[in-house]
Amino acid sequence: MRYGFLDEDAKKEIRRATLKAIAIPGYQVSFASRELPIARGWGTGGLQVTLAIINEEDCLKVIDQGCDGSVNAVNIRNFIVSVTDNQTTLDTVCADIIQSRHRIPEEPMREGQTLVLQVPYPEVLTNVEADSYKQKVMHANSDYAKLWVLLYEDTAQFGDSRIGHRYPVMVHDRYAMDPSPIPKYDTKKLNNNKALILLGAGREKKIYAIPPYTKVEPLKFEDREFKVESFANKKCARCGASGVFMDEVHTNEGEVKFYCNDTAYCDKQLEKGAR
Amino acid sequence: MNNMDLEQLNRQNFKSLSDALAMPGKITKIKSVFDSHLLAVANLLFFNEVTYYYSGDEDITLIEAITNPKITTIQEADYILSDVIDTRLILEAKKGDYLNPDFSATLIFKCEDFNSYSHLLSGPGIDGKKEVNLPCNKKFIDVLMKKNSDYPLGVEIFFINSIGELIALSRTTKVEVR
Structure with missing residues (x-):
């Protein structure tokens, strides 16, 4: 099996689109989306970007709506490992490349990391x-x-x-951009993020990017506050964390419980608490 | 050297190229192909859908045979490579149009080192402002800033020095001569 599944010319074309996307933040660069062993609409854009940029030294993390263990994340991670034999991690801090569907990790990202977001509808x-x-x-x-x-x-x-969710943002005061279906809670994390953010839409054949330290602002009127999902006074029922993006779970007993949406973050908090 | 080695080098060199462009002013390292850093970049970027123009003395024929790009004029080239830093190449390079600003050139210049002139960079990819040494004088910067003044139209520039270090200026990068 060829490293990274895609043939070299396909990678070169995706890399060219990626470089142009980095040079023009928020602008959608067209590319010839390839057939993959998963159906379009299941993360093929993000997957192609990941396969084109990954090398042997990269440690990979894949999440789906904040969870490392969901079916989509597990299958994509297993596929990438099967064609690269790369090391993987659940820890945001340790990862070099994070492929994500619909969430930006809770822990801040650092310079040198790349966040690859899967995009269903790139056109804002x-x-x-x-x-x-x-x-x-x-x-x-x-x-x-x-x-x-x-x-x-x-x-x-x-x-x-x-x-x-998918709240429109203005990138570098020039392009309105669809940030992928991340919650409004994550929108502010796009601004001046230290990591390189690449967005890939396989079905729509578009790649776009936000370089590190780039101004990204939600589209809003000056006299209106940009309101995000509020979890004030809520604590994670599992790890006790507060001030993070949470899932609301209704139990069979009629109780409403809140859990950290980012499961790796939740595990880390639990581990810290156990020490 | 076999194909797999070249592809592995491309993977590693792409990381250097994308890091350099994503964080203008950051110095990254290129691994050489056939003892040439310029050919390594050419091997990474060239494929059968792109065009290029080369002004210099390196023997690019083997890379061209492997990657199959089309040779063209400065005005039409997707990639412009040069052994010397030449403002004429910037002036004549295509800078895209408003519908397709990505239909623009990327220039790759060889240089001896980066120590010639001190510049202050700002823009996306840079945390505030960053002082860096670049191998280009005020005249070059003036030409580049004029070329990139009508954002999103513009060009990207990579400089490669004799020890394979790479530094990039994106079209969003503002450069002030110190």
């Missing part, structure tokens, strides 16, 4: 403009009036934007 303008050529023209002109109108209509009718 999809909800306001269906024509893909017009979307491209709007990006070319930095014309995001329709997004602002959507935001205004929501604010006028409901007091705030109704967008719960």
Whole structure:
């Protein structure tokens, strides 16, 4: 089996798109998305980016909605290991490459790390403009009036934007960008993040990026606060952590419990507590 | 050297290239191919869908045969490689258009070392401001800043010194001459 599954020319094309994406933060670079042993829509964009950038020295972590143990994460991790034989980890701090679906890890990332986000819908303008050529023209002109109108209509009718996740962001004051379906809680982590963030959409054949220390701001009106999911006064029922993004679980007994969404972080807190 | 070795080198060198571009001013290291760091970068970037222009004395024929890119003019080239730092290449390089700013050139310059001139960098990839030495004078920086003034249009530049160190300037990088 060839290292990294993809043939060298495929990797070169993905690497070229990746370099251009790094050079133009937030701009979607087209690439020829390859067939993989998993179906499009199941993380093939992130997977192709990971396979094109990984080398023998990288330690890999794969998470799916904060969990290292979910089916999607396990299968993608197993596949990458089967074609690279690379070392893997559950620890955010130890990882060189983190492929993630819909979450940015709870622990801060550092310089030299790469976060690869799987993206189902890369086009931030999809909800306001269906024509893909017009979307491209709007990006070319930095014309995001329709997004602002959507935001205004929501604010006028409901007091705030109704967008719960995939909240649009402005990158380097130039491109509006879909940050993948991360919760609003994670949106602020994109700003000035120390790690390189690569976003891959396999079905839509797009790669885009946020280099480290790049200004990324949620699209919002100046007089409106950007509100994120609140877990005030909530503690993880497993490790006792607070101030983190949590899953709300309704038990059969009718109780409502909260758990850290980032399971590796939760395990670490539990380990710290046990010492 | 067999194919697998070249692919392994490409993997390692890509990490150096992407780190350098993601964090302009950071010095990374390139492993050579056929005793040449420039050929190593060419081998990493070239494939059958890209075009290039080379101005210099290195024997690029074998890398060209392996990777199959198309030779073209400065104005059309995706990759412009040069043994000397030449502002004319920046002036004539393509910088994309507003619809496709990625249809732009990447320039790779060889140089002896990075110690010639002190510059202050800022922009994405840089935590605040960063002082670095670059092998280019004020005239070169003025030409580059003018080329990249109409963001997102612009070019990326890599410098490779004689010991295989790499440093990059992205089109978003602001450079002030000290």
